[in-house]
Amino acid sequence: MPDKIAFLPPKKSVLDRRDIIVSDLADLLPKGCLVSEPRGLVPFETDAFIAYRNVPLAVALPETTAQVAAVLKYCSGYGIPVVPRGAGTSLSGGAIPQADAVVIGLSKLSRILDVDYANRTATVQAGVTNLNISEAVSADGYFYAPDPSSQLACTIGGNIGMNSGGAHCLKYGVTTNNLLGVKMVLFDGTIIDLGSKALDAPGLDLLGLVCGSEGQLGIVTEATVRLIAKPEGARPVLFGFQSSEAAGACVAEIIGSGIIPVAIEFMDRPAIEICEAFAHAGYPMDVEALLIVEVEGSEAEMDAMLAGIIAIARRHGVSTIKESQSATEAALIWKGRKSAFGATGRIADYICMDGTVPLSQLPYVLKKTGEIVARLGLRVANVFHAGDGNMHPLILYNINDPEDAARAEEAGNEILKLCVDAGGCLTGEHGVGIEKRDLMLHQFAPVDLDQQMAVRAAFDPQWIMNPSKVFPLEGRPAA
């Protein structure tokens, strides 16, 4: 790729001491908790943003908060960069390491510590997967609301790092709205607790800062999250339209009418074809755009909400309406949607953008996205959380063709600038990572970023935590 995104140059002082560092880390960790052999390091060289690979110096897999603290204290003492890693499902390169970095992986911190139904909380170690929480409480009638598509694999620690969303956050909010407290380790090994089972915490809202900080403010080792009683019933309904614009306008009118479904998901024709071929979800194949609208509650409530939604959809020329008739059908509808990225990956390489736009701008941004991609001779599939304006254009390309890859990156950059210029933002839930780092100045003025970086430095004055990410490499405050 011509404009490869740069990582910080590896520190020679760290690389030169590699063997000593590995030996010192081995002293700090139990047997089997340190990876340093070249072959063992390969799985950690990238994440779900596979365009970049760097083998790290070593990977620590601590089993306790105290071990995380010991490793961080050691690394900060020698200025060794640290890259936190959940399950490595980041779509923005948030977990991609660098040659002089020690990766701290959460995979061994995988216990659910406390489930408290009376207070509706769960306290879990940071390496517990998102889906594990919901599965652990499902039989008792509860769930954990944020549901990123990668929920089978992604960890709650990673979710906190990225402030992950998902399809159902239209009603229930994203991670930051469902997080009550964390135990975390600061860059120098200091362990702090923020929040508790109480709804409000004293002092500054540090929890709000930490959530979505992409591993730059510290490493979360435990989290207390809100549990929610499962709705009586839930029903996804498919609405097919003959144009993306009509579907987009329908979404804006549904929200504007005061009806808030649990989820409104959007797919255009390429996305429908890809997902249907993979999941056989029963999506209509004779439409240009599809909305999955999910309502929940009692039968009476779902009927009342659906009546309102159907009336709006008819005004926008809906051509197909299909209600799921059974739990199996409902599950298939969601399986198709949630496998969109995986299914796309079977037919082509892709990069997935994640800009969010104001709802009124959806039709315009969809149209312009199509034009940008067509001009560069590429294909795009759109599948996204329409209810909150969080777009996910999947730009298809061939990773082995450098020119194709460069065009895909160019298209992605143009689309993100389009989102910002339409009043939106670069990323709604995937995070900045390295992918969007150099676009930050399109959304923020230097003075805005300076304030963010200053706050970041209050947590990590040495800039050792995930240092190549989020903020442009130029113009950072001196360490």
Place this chain on the structure above:
Amino acid sequence: MSEVHQPVSEDAAARIIHTAAAVGAPLVLRGGGTRSLARNDEGHEILSSARLSGIVSYNPAEMTMTAKSGTPLADILAALAEKRQMLAFEPLDLRPVLGTTGNPTIGGVFATNASGPRRFVAGAARDSLLGVRFVNGSGDIIKAGGRVMKNVTGLDLAKVLAGSRGSLAFVTEVTFRLLPVPETAATIVISGLNDAEATAAMATALSMSVEVSGAAHLPETVRGRFLGGDLPAAATVLRIEGLSASVAVRAETLRAAMASFGAVSMLDADATDRLWREIRDVHPYADGTLRPLWRVSVAPTVGHQLVAALRLETGVDAFYDWQGGLIWLRMEAEAEAGLLRHFIKALGGGHATLVRAAPGILATTLVLEPQPDAVAALEARIKAKFDPKGIFSAGVTG
């Protein structure tokens, strides 16, 4: 009298702050001045948002609004009511309790993270705040966040400004999300429960799929102060909101389930509206006194244990919101901060804020919960990054 600056623009505010920072002169930041009782701003210059007023944009179809920080809350609520929308977090109005006048501003609402009964389902003020513009302590004009619901672009500075009580920066503009006003609402009342029984009833109600949006317990000592004395006994109250057909069905389900706890009755939409406003604004303690009033946040199930423990030691009166996790606690005489905080810690943690007290008590009590050393040090470092000269520190107590 302190000098009061009332800039008419963000630029003018930035110039005032820049000048103050140059000489290290403290500035007390003020919205509507509704909390002046809890502040010690004697002798310091005041920077007021009073003339930074007006709704900048309102997009009902996108459920977002942008307003200048000094916009009166009443103006915003009036504009929202026209489109049948609302602030989901139900900002509370403490003027009757504090005995203050002044006009609450939207900036003040976010600066204090003022959140009412719906907080445990709809989030606090901070959860509705999408973006801010502010002037930091060096006089730089900065924006953070945006105007879309989902945004993880960079550090979430809007969150840390929410609830920072004017200690970090002078917020000039806020963008926040809205929700539609529910079509109707009803309240299930369970009569005659003691605090422990009420806690169990509320936990059961919230484990059900009926979407309770308010859960409070009003013990015998306060129930006469609600609905003009119409509640017959200690009342455990549960609010249901939504489409009318759905509210009727859910209310019936809940009523049936709560019958095992005590006598159950129901309030209509109008009584529901009045009752939850009175709960929100701490009506029982709008008593014209300066007896110490605490706002305590703990895990919902331990709220009643905390009150029981305090009763053995001192004279207290209390009622509960947020399923028991928010306690409004009025002391008979002394603030008893040490005792209160000792019991909160012993019961698993939480925090207490002294909302009201006589000047002598305020001056000698830690109004805000003290933080552990490591967190306090971190907060101090963050504060220095917003306000290097420490000019916003003065008078920030309540």
